[in-house]
Amino acid sequence: MKKTNVSIVTLAIFMTTFMTAIEGTIVSTAMPTIVSDLNGLEIMNWVVSIFLFMTAVSTPLYGKLADSIGRKPVFLFGIALFVIGSALCGQAHNMLELILFRVIQGLGSGAVQPVAMTIIADLYTLKKRTKMLGLNSGFWGVASVIAPLLGGFIVQNLSWHWVFYINVPIGLVAFLLVIFFLHESKTKTSSKLDIKGTCWLIVLLLSLMYVLQELGSLNWLLTALLLLLIIVSAIAFYHVERNAEDPIMPLSMLKGKEFLAVNLITLFIAGVVIGFEFYIPTWMQGIKGTSATVAGFAVTPSSVMWVVGSFLIGGLLSRFGVKKTFFGMLTVLIVADCFLLIVPLHTPFWVFCLIATMNGFAFGAILTASQVRSQILVAPENVGVATSFNTLMRYLGQTMMVSIYGITFNTIVAQQLAKHPQLTQGMMNKIVSSVKAKELAANLVPQLRQVLFSALKGVYVVSMVAIVISLLINFSYQRRQKN
Template sequence: MKKTNVLIITLAIFMTTFMSAIEGTIVSTAMPTIVSDLNGLEIMNWVVSIFLFMTAVSTPLYGKLSDSIGRKPVFLFGIALFVVGSALCGQAHNMIELILFRVIQGLGSGAVQPVAMTIIADLYSLDKRAKMLGLNSGFWGVASVIAPLLGGFIVQKLSWHWVFYINVPIGLIAFLLVVIFLHESKETKKTRLDIQGTFWLVALLLALMFTLQELSSLSPIFITLLAALIIVSAIAFFKAEKRATDPIMPLSILKDREFQAVNMITLLISGVVIGFEFYIPTWMQGINGTSATIAGFAVTPSSVMWVVGSFVIGGLLKHWGVRKSFFGMLTLLLIADILLLVVPIYTPFWVFCFIAVINGLAFGSIITAAQVRSQVLVEPQNVGVATSFNTLMRYLGQTMLVSIYGITFNTVVANQIAKRPELTQNMMNKIVSAAKAKELAPNLVPQLRQVLFSGLKGVYIVSLIAIILSFIFNCIYKRK
């Protein structure tokens, strides 16, 4: 049998990672133009939400399939689906069409990301795996820097359609490289698809993700119904997995306390990542008065240091072990978050860059170590499932914490405005944009910034709680 060309397949994986990573940010950059063209302001959040939903929901299924029928066919299917979905999104004539085509794109993304990391686990020995997973994660950082600039250029010079079309050539090249240069054993174990388990898992994840995403806007009755659906789906899912001969999510992997702890840390720290990268640009524009472009660069050091952290963690795991390595990096996150809580309202730009350096080093180390450890703790035949589960925890963490951040931020801001009758919510909408803030009365700007400052402090108190919980999870498991 022909040997896999490790270098070329690694390049193809990096291309698909970049393609998936750039999609979120570049679409957000182009969204105002898309909305004005397709007239769908009231449902625009679904363009992003549905993509995340479908990616998260389909991830466990693809992980199981990659363990059963092989990595290559599942990876190729995911790339093809992502490319087709991208091409269709570029052809959308209204917001409903765009949202439906994003479903296809998200289903492709659900295969591309976890299977790519599983292939890296197959290609590289344990001592090199952390570095390669870290380098792969680094492409997320590169994408976060490039995407806003590229999105702005495409919208101004071409049209918003090319925000989606750009994925087509990248995806096709990666597809061909995988077809030609990835070779794996034809031996695949016979498997019966766990229909019942799949159905209840999808129902559980859809209900959970929808509840988290829309928590602040749903009525109490609707939240109660969704909570009931989550409980019923969870019970039915676990019963189905106990009966299944070849379960989609083997319950045995969830019995390991270290596996549970590592993935709970992934969930919490992924949420902390979103809290930092989403709200710091708001801080920069609303309080420091910087432009949108400069505000985005306040988190750029985090993306750069993410790559460094991914490389550093390999040596730390070897010398310190898992628990001590996590403890060290969580301590760095704790220091960075405390700094965000104690800095005064007018803090220089470079301070946030320094905090971004600390955060990026810790983020890259923790997320990469959790991926590697999740793969090591399971049997070889369950590596795909374990990788997919870890990826799912990242999505759940982002969705969960974004919702909690939003509720906290909005509650604090509303309470602060209630104490100041001269301020309105419309004024708050303007203060968060450096350009729009010029329309406000100069005497009200300091008060508005103080309200925004209080809201942002509330966000980082939530992050502090998430980091403390991560410390607790890091202490609960017993080493074998």
């Protein structure tokens, strides 16, 4: 059998990372323009959450398939689906079409991201793995530096539809590299997929994430029925997995206290990440009146320092251990979030760059550490499942937090608009875009910005709660270890 060309396959993995990273940052940069163009401020969180929703639901299945039938076919399928979804998103002419096509993109992402990390675990020893994951994060950082400039250029000179098209050539090249240079033995750990477990897990995740997404907008009867479905599907999933010959998600993983703790922390901190990266560009355009390009650059220091945090986390873990390192990084996040809560309406741009620097370092350290630890703490035959579970926690956390952020944001906006009868939701749709804001009456702009300012402050109160919960999880894990 031919040998895998490690260097070229690693390059392909980095390309898929770049592809998914640049897509995320460009969409955040273009979101105010998309909202203004499609008049969808009330449902703009669906553009992000549906992508996270489908990624999270499909991730466990892809992880098990990667362990069962091999990494290559699953990885190729994910890349192809992501490219198709990107091309379709570029064709969207209304918000509903965009949301629908993001479903396809999310299903592709569910395979691309976790399986790429699993392949890195296969190709490199533990000593080199952390460095390679850090380097992989480096491509995320490079993409995040380029994306705001490119996204701003596209939005201002072409059409926001083009922010999706750029994924197509990158994905096609990566697809071809994987086809020709990744070779693996055709081992199969199971001749029978855990169909029952898969079905119950999908039902559980779909119902859970739908409740999280629509939290606050469902009537009590539907909410009660969905909660009942969540309980029933969780019990059924547990029963099926406990007796399954080859479960899609071995429950033995969750018995490890460290494994459970780092993944719960991942769930909450991933939500904090999405809150920072999604709403800061809106803050920059809506309140400071910057261009889409400058708004995107407000989060660039976070991306750069994410790389630094990823590279340094190996040494921090060796010197201080997992729990002390997490405590230190979570403390950094609390300080950064405090800045967001206390800054006034007119705050210099460099302050946001400082906040982004602190956040990025802590984000990179925490999420890279949780990924590596998740792979280490399970048996080799479950590395794919463990990696996918860690990815699931990221997307579940982001979906949960995007929903809570959206409810908080929309509630505060509605409350503030009720106090100012001269302001409308249509005006709010325009104020979030520095270009569309010019169409508003000058005397109304300060009031609209104050409404937006109050809503954004509410978002970062939610972030603070998530960080504090993460600290409590880390603390409780420490206490259990001593007993």
